[in-house]
Structure formats: structure tokens, C-alpha cells
Amino acid sequence: MRGPQQLTADVSDAWQRFWFAPSDPLPLGVMRILLGAMLFYSHLIWSLDLIGFFGASGWNNAGIIKSLQQDTLAWSLWWFVPTGAEYQFHVGCLIVLFLFWIGFATRATSILAWIITVSYAHRSMLSNFGLDQVNAMLAFYLMLAPCGARLSFDSWWRKRKKIAVTPSASATLAARLIQVHICVIYVWAGLSKLQGSAWWTGDAIWQVIANYEYQSADLTWLANYPTVLQLATHGLLLFEITFPFLVFHRRLRPLAFAIGIALHLGIGAFLGMWTFGLIMICGYLAFFNADEIRSAGNALVAFVARVGRVQAEVALPEEKQPQVRNGIRLALPAPDQPADQELHDPNSAPGEGRRPIAANETASLPQVAPQPEWDASASSAHVLTNGSPRSRRRFVADELLYVARSKQQRANVRAYFRRHDMACCVLRGAAELIERTVNLRKATIVLRAKDFSRTELQFWCDELAETNPQGQFRIFLLPDSTQRNTTEGLEVPPRIRLFRLSATTTLRRIRKLYVNQDWNATPSADDDSIPPAANTIRAAKFMSWLFILLVLTGCGAKKNTPKVQLERARMLLERGQLHDSVQAFTTALSQANGSADDYYDRGVAYERLKQLEQAAADYTEALRLAPMHSQALNNRAVVLAQMGRVEDALLDLSQAIEINPNDALAWGNRGLARHESGAFAEAIDDYSHAIELTQEPRLYFQRGNVYVDFDRPQQAVEDFSAAIDLDKDFVRAYLNRANAFVQLGKLDEAVADMQKASQMDSEVSMTGAIQQLRQQIRGEQWQDTAAAGLAQWLKTEGYEIRPAQDESLSPFMLVGDSGHDAGAACFISPTGPRGAPVFEVSLSEKLVGFEGQVALLVVDKQELIRSDRMPSADRPAWLKDWRFDWKPVESDFVPSQVEVLLGPPADSLSTEQ
């Protein structure tokens, strides 16, 4: 049992190894290239509207950004860029990013790249998204590491100077931090989704692909496969939450990468966010070590070369280090070599026979390494791949020796490798092994830890080295179930390499390690290396087939289900096809039990059809199914009020308020109902309550109406003004305020409001503004007092009061119009050019001495074009000849009618102040 001291030491050691074990910075070099390209591109895009996004009054308004970043440590170099120098600064940043991309002075440019990235991100915070977050994250971590040590201008320069690249602890630190940060991103992306119901109901993926603004490829055909969508939703959630467990588990890692790559490529292809998808995939590189990157690079190069039939010699970065050389060289066969020609592996052991190798199958053959020291480059291409598309059989250039003391185990191993058509020498013990390896140049040896103590292992390694001073050996050590580390402290020459595999390593894994061998791989304490990229591709293929299978088999949606019919009914309701909507609702509800919302929506359709009884019945049914459905209560109250059952409506609204005291709609509606029932004071209270909850112009307007009826025009004007302040286009508020102004005797303000209303809304002008203005000028409230006197005066003056065509044409107010006999009251004629611009109005001398108000209306097609009131100061002149300039938009405009109306003097009004 381990003591606390040992435990502490173990934990400390594990921490040390995890974060600081030196590693080759090659993966970070690849990441730098990809990130540099992304940074350069994503910043280059700003150039399309640099001032627009970074100018003081641009999209990211400087004042707003500063107020949002107040009391934070968000910083940006952009705040120091003077106006007019934006492009110079931007070009400078692009140059730095380019240098970072190619790896020039990377130590400095990596830091500058991060500063630039954060500066742009902080300054343009209103237009940022996940791309900027991941860009800045990767730039930050690469800044900490020697990301320019490989695949860079710097590395080329060092190579010229013969400066070696050594494994770096900071490279490991940066890679590990990226790994952890990516895990944090995935886990929180998943956990935050747990708050949303759509991720539980399985609708979320549909909601993503049905978002038109994100969509870059139409996937709505997937609506036919809701099961696939739901499984994808649950699968994605599961993937994000479990990502750390998947990615740090050697066997599950390919699955994690396959799903992750598919996810991010999907984000790019279908949501148009290629940049975000690719930079996330770039982050995955942190999970690979240098050997795996090289292997993947080689495979990629070989694949490209094979596809293109390119005859070339392609080399991945080769570092001439004093002791360790990691370069791998691949060469394609010469085209003139016959396809069936057999080559022989020069590295095959004497006496073991020569292994046939097809000439067109592989890269260059490895060179024999005669020197006693290990030379990686000389033995780099042992895996000889069959180029034939039909055959994936592989031949290797070294011997595979498997030592197993158990007879059963030996039989299993022998059978397994025979089944895979591979030679494997199965041995009973270490003594046989030494004997066997005496003459071998190279060999891969598999040992089981439980068969050897550490001392034994050291002994046999020494024996191996002594009996074969030139051989190169790679030992795969399978630990026992206790995972004890028998390799710890072993001292072996560099030509003997020890790989400690995990306890769960299978024969298949050993075979793959052997076949896909990379003799340059650095032995690690625990073999946590990633399985080849082929596994990731295989996992992706598996998922694709699974998807196709799901699509093809039994996941199709039926199109005539009640749910589809209900959705169709809602669609028709929104489109205003009310009868069809009601019919679709009725059909669907006859096939399945409907929800409260279904009955509610049908109630809305009935209500709009003015079928109030049915509407009330549906709302009642909705309330039976969901008694707390406050919207149904509201709507039923409105319907009941329309049916004249105001008391019932009040009960419903009171209940709705009881259910939700913060329901402003219910408060407002109850105010309306109380207004209709004549309870003005209570109505005002309800509206006031609603206004406290929400500052809606409609509520101010309705309370203003109550004030009008409550004979409080001053408060009414204030409410209408508040409504207009909130909504400058509230035409009815202007009209009603004009009415309230009339009550206050402020006709100038009233006419101004009327004019404003008529300018804003021709529909209202036609039906309401003229009539209201006429009524106000006519002064309905004057009829009892001053108007009666006016009528009497007109009669005394000999006016024949014509019968009104409608209510608006008051017989005692209309004294003349363009169609009327001139002798009666006035003569109006267009006298300007083309008969339009100037009107001359002559009034009867009978009007001399008239002290009341005079108004002129210019009307075209029942629409009020202009109204003027004659100022009293001009009255004498006006009596003879009233001319005013008319400046219509169209020069040939001729109004259909011009009317002159008379009203009592303004001071004759009796208004309540």
C-alpha cells in the first residue's frame, strides 16, 4: 500500500510529466501555419469596411464600446490609433500576422499576433463570434511555445546555422493548455445546452438547420427524417459533454475526432461558418504528437502523390540533430519499373529469407544503417505499402518476435498472424529470443511484463545489446494488470527502444503498430499515442453509414399526422386563410386529442372570422385543458365584451390578473372593459397599473380616451402626447389629441395635429381627419351655445343653409365651395399657371363684420390636402379678396373641392380648464 508520501510523489510526477515533459514542437508548428492563415484571412476581411467597423461612429460605435467596457480591463491598440491612420495601422497588423504565419521572428510575431487579435476583438465586440474566441485562445497558447521552431522561416534559418531543435517543455505546456481549453469549451457548450428544452426534445438540430440566416445549404429535406434529427441532437449533446473522456481515452479518441471533425465541417458547409469550423479542427492538432503528425503528413503526401501519379521525392521537415534525427523520407518508385518486379528489403535479416515487395507499392527502401548508433533517417521507411488499390497488404522490413510463456498464448498469437498473412516468430522465452536475434539487423519484439521482472528485463536487454552489437530493436512491452512500470530506470543503448503499451493492447493493435511502424517514434512511459488517422476516418465512415441507414430505414416522417395538420392549420391562420385554417384544425382535433394551444389557436381563427360563439367555446375548452392559460382568458374576455357580456369579460380579466399580476395585457383589457362599462375612474386605475408594467403607447392612448370621456382633456392631452413620444407614427393619438385640444379651446394645436395625422396616414385622412376637422371647426360642442347664435346670424344675413350630404357638412357652417354658386357665399377659382398654383377666394359682402372663425379646406378625392385658418389680423383684407399661394407637388394638380367654413369665435367656447 502506498504511503501519503509516495502518493504525493506520484501525483507530483504525473503533474510534471503531463504539463512539462519536453516534446517536439512540430504540432505547434503546424498549428501556427493554420492559425496564422486564419488570422491573416479573418483580419484581411475587415479591410472590406475597416472604417465602418473600427471608425469612431461605425458599427462598433466608440462611445458604446467604451461604455460597455467601462470598469473592465478590456484593452485594444485601436484606441490609440488616430483618426485617419486606421488603414496604416491595419496594414501593419496584417504584415505582422503574415510574418507570424510564415514563422519569421516567431518569438516576437507570435506575441504581436496575440496582441493584434485581442485588440481587434475588443474593439469590434459587437460583431464578434466564436471564431474570435478560438483565434485568441490559440494565439495566446502558441505565444507561450516555440511554435516557430518547425516549419518556419526561423527553422530554415536555424538549419542553415546548424542549430538543433530540442524537445521543449513549453511546447508540451502549450499543447496541454490547448487540449484542456478545448475540453472546457466543449463541456460548457454541452452543459449550457442542458438548460434549453429543445436539446431535450430533440428539436435543436432542426432549429439550427432551419435558421435561414445561418443556412448556407438547404437541409430542410431532413424534416422528413425527424428521428435522425432527434438522434443527432442527443448525440451532439452527449458528444460535447463527454468530449474530455472521449479524447483522453486512447481507444475512443478516433471516435471523438471523427465526430468533432464531422461536426465542424458540417458547421462550415451548412451554417456557412467555415472559419469557425476549421479553426476548431485546427485545435485538434494539439492532441497529436510529432510522430503522429509526421505519419499523417507522410500518408497525406503519399496519397496525393499516388492519386496524382506524381514522380517526386517529397520530404517532411528533417532536422539534423546531433543525436536524434526525426526526418522521414518517402520516394515514389520510378515509373519505368515493371509493376510486378520484386524488390528485396535490404533490412531483412540474413537467413530469414527475403520478403517480396512490389516495386510500385511503396516509397523508397530503407538504407542499411551500418553505424553502431541509432540512425532514424536510415531506417525510416520500413513500412512498404502496396500501391494496388485492391490490396492493402503490407510488408515490413524487420522481424516480428513475440515472446510468450503461455502455450495457449503462443498458439493464439501464431494463429492470429497467420490469419493476417504475416510472419511472426513466436518464442517461449528470452533465451530463445537472444538466440534468434543474434544475426538480425532489425527486429520488433513483443514481451509481456508479467513474464519479466525489471532486473530480468535489464539483463536480457544487456544480453541483446551484447550479442548483437549492430542490431536495432524495438521492444513493445505489455504490462501486467497492475500496470507496474518495469521499464522505469532501465538503461538501454539508443538502438534498443522500449515502448510501454497499455494493458489493454490487443494483437490487432500490435499488428498495426508493427505494420504502420514508425521507428522514429520516441518511446514514451505510457503509450498514449493516438491510433493512426485511419481509425478516425474509419469512425467517420461508420457514422456516415449509420446516418444513411437511419435515413433509408424507417425514420421517414408521415405527412398526414395530426401534428402536421395542426401545423398546417397554424400556417393558414398566419396567412389569413381563416376558413381553411379552421377546417384543418377541426380535422386534426377530430383525429387526436388537442392541446390547450390547439384550441386556443382555433379560437383565434374563429374570433377573426367574427364567429364569436365558437371562439368563446374554443377558449373555454383551452381553459378547461389549461386553467392557467392567461392568453385564453384574455381573448375570451375580449370576445365576451364584443358579445356585450362586459361583466363576464371583467370576471375573466380579473382572473387573468389574479393568475399573473404582471400581465399588462390583462390590466389594459380590463381598463378597456371598465371604460366601456362607464367605470372611468377604475378604468384609469387599470391602465395606470398596466403602464407601470410596460410603457406601451397603446396604453397611454387608451387612458387618454378615458380622460376625454371623463372630461379631463388636459390629462388626455398629456397621455396622447406620451403615446406620441413613444410612437411618432401613432396617427390616432394625433387625432384624439386634436379632439382634446378642441375641448381645451386650442384650435391651432388641434389643426396642427390634424394636419400631421393627415400627412402621415392617407387612410385615416380620408375617413377621419377631414370629418374630425370639420366637426371641430364646426364645433359640435358649440351647437348648444355659440353655434346656435352663428346659425341665427347666418340666417339673418340671408344665407340659404343647404342641407348637408352627410353629417360632416353642417348646414350652417359651409358657406361656400368651389362648386357652389358664387353669389351665395364665395367664389373660388384657380388662377395660376395651368390653373393650379393660386386660388382666389371672394366672399360675399354679407360676411363683412363676421367675428367668427373662418377655415379653408382644400380637398382632393376626399383627402384633406391643406387647411388654413385665416388669422384675425388679416380679416379686413380677407373680406375683399383672399388669395393664398398653393404649391402642390404636381404643378397640374387641381383639387376636386375647396370649401370655406365658418365657425363661432374662439372665445365663445366654454371649455373646462
Add this chain to the structure above:
Amino acid sequence: MHAELPNSSWHKRLLYVLVNLWLVYHLAAIMVAPASVPPTSEAVRSMWGGFRHYLEATYFNHGYHYFAPAPGNSTLLRYVAQYPDGSSTVGQIPNRDVQRPRLFYHRHFMLTEFLASLPPSANQLRDNIAESYGFKIAEQLDAEQLELSLVKHRIVPYERILAGGAIDDPETYEVSPLMVIERAAR
């Protein structure tokens, strides 16, 4: 492989200790950042205070709530621009036909999505931002007046597609007038 412990000199040891301290602090910070996005506990909120400035300065203050808690509706900004000569144009932000390449479109899309991400209590801020967008559009178009509307593009359920609808049916756009901007008023 074992890392070499920096036991050669005191300053290397000190550096090693400092790096480890920073590492622990940094790991805690990047985990607290997303955890502190509401709704969260008082404990995490208090922890946020200890990491806030570090996270803000390093631009790690993110929640990573991608498409969470649920993929929401899109928000657009529609405008009617009036010109001094009486003519007018209608447009919208974002507009994929105008803003290309895709990343440029996405930058504009995020402008309107930022408006939608503001809580209802931040009405004044939303109006200020929308107004700044409005002035920007007016300036870009050299318009005299701009009427702005906020458009919510509702996401339809898949049953609607099966019922014959489409994700961009006109009735799926809900338009709310936002404000009128007089360019001369600035």
C-alpha cells in the same frame, strides 16, 4: 519520458514554481469564466471576482454557450432610407447578397444578433446601439432619414415543412418598428 526538474539553479526553481502557480490560476480562471454565466451560484459569482480582470485582459471571458440554451430566432434590422430628393430604398442588415464573403456577412449578422442577446432590461442600451447602427447606415447611404425596424425571424417546426411551408415564409418574419433617425439630428 520524464521532464527534467529545474534543480540546477534557484532562479530556474523559482520560475518553475511561478509557472506552476500561474498554471493553476489560469486553469481555474478558464473554468470559472463559463461557469459564471447566469444562472449560476453565489459561490461561482464570488469566484468570478477573483478572475474577472485576468479573463477580461486575456479575452478569455467567454461562456461558450454556442446555440444554447436553445438555437434562437434570428434578429435582423430592416431600414427604409429616405433621400433628400424624396426617393427611398429598403434594405436589411445582414444581407448575404450584399455582404460577401461569408465571414463579412457573419460580421454583420453578429451586429444584429448582439441586439437580440441583450436582456429585456437593457432597453436603453439596445436603443442606443440600434441608433448607432442607424446612423451608420444613413451615413453609408447618404440618406436624410432612416426608419429602423427590428425583425424577428421565427424558426418553424419541421412539421411546417411537411405541411407545405418554408423556413422563409413571409409570415415567419415579425417586424417591430424601432425608431426613426434624422441624420441632421446628429
